[in-house]
Amino acid sequence: MRDTFVATATEFLDDPRTAVVLADISAAAFAPAAARHPDRVLNVGIREQLMVGVAGGLALTGLRPIVHSYAPFLVERAYEQIKLDLDHQGVGAVLVSVGASYDRAAAGRTHLGPADVALIDTLHGWTVHVPGHRDEVPGVLRDVVCGRRDSAYVRLSTQSNGTAYPDAGDLRVVRDAGPGAPLLVAVGPVLDRALAAVGDRPVTVAYTHRPRPFDTAGLRALAGTEVILVEPYLAGTSARVVGAALADRPHRLLTLGVDRTELRRYGSAEDHDRWHGLDAAGLRRSVDAFLSPAG
Secondary structure, X not given: OHHHHHHHHHHHOOOXXXXXXXXXXXXOOOHHHHHHOOOOEEEOOOOHHHHHHHHHHHHHOOOEEEEEEEHHHHHHOOHHHXXXXXXXXXXXXXXXXXXXXXXXXXXXXXXXXXXXXXXXXXXXXXXXXXXXXXXXXXXXXXXXXXXXOOOEEEEOOOOXXXXXXXXXXXXXXXXXXXXOOOEEEXXXXXXXXXXXXXXXXXXXXXXXXXXXXXXXXXXXXXXXOEEEEEEEEEOOOOXXXXXXXXXXXXXXXXXXXXXXOOOOOOOOHHHHHHHOOOOHHHHHHHHHHHHOOOO
């Protein structure tokens, strides 16, 4: 996904209203673009707060800045600048992260960012995309860079589904179990695991790579009394949105994602999926417990 992002963003730089702001991460990948557009590909060094501040200044001049780093550096470390220099100033930028929740788990806690979407969710009116396949990335970027002026967060990952659904901003049904069936909503690269987890269960599965704004109309059209939400970041991040959308209906909600327990482990992304119950087997256990008569 990162390679696709670099290639797509480099194309967008042909538009003089577009800029890229970096803090060393991916600077080598953007070096050819920087050679062609030295005034609009800016590397501020390992200064993530400054990176966002510079983006805010560029946005005030009318440019559309794309800001890029690892998720914990981009969102957690620079959160105050995102809040003040973008949100409070009423200007838009496109934040694009890599690393997801724990793609580089071997680098330790500094590179883990499962709280990023929850933090962005405290701000006003942001669009959030979590692509599940590299082929979803160009369309997402085109929409948020070229088609909008508000702020957006695009969360890239090394994890991927086997099939791309570029048009799945709104909920897209990928498995229909019929009227009244429990509904499982999978966000981004957890779709394949979710499908495997309920493969022999009468569960409808819908997919989205745009959790904000959440497709509440689609949710209401698909949801029965049991809803399962699987997100590749902090469990329950979208619970408030789903709960509000279904507030007038009796329903039960199961939220699955990265647990808030501090594991203090390294390992691989696959290890962390297993430890957080986000592999197919772990999802199956949680879904079975939820849907069982005693669940």
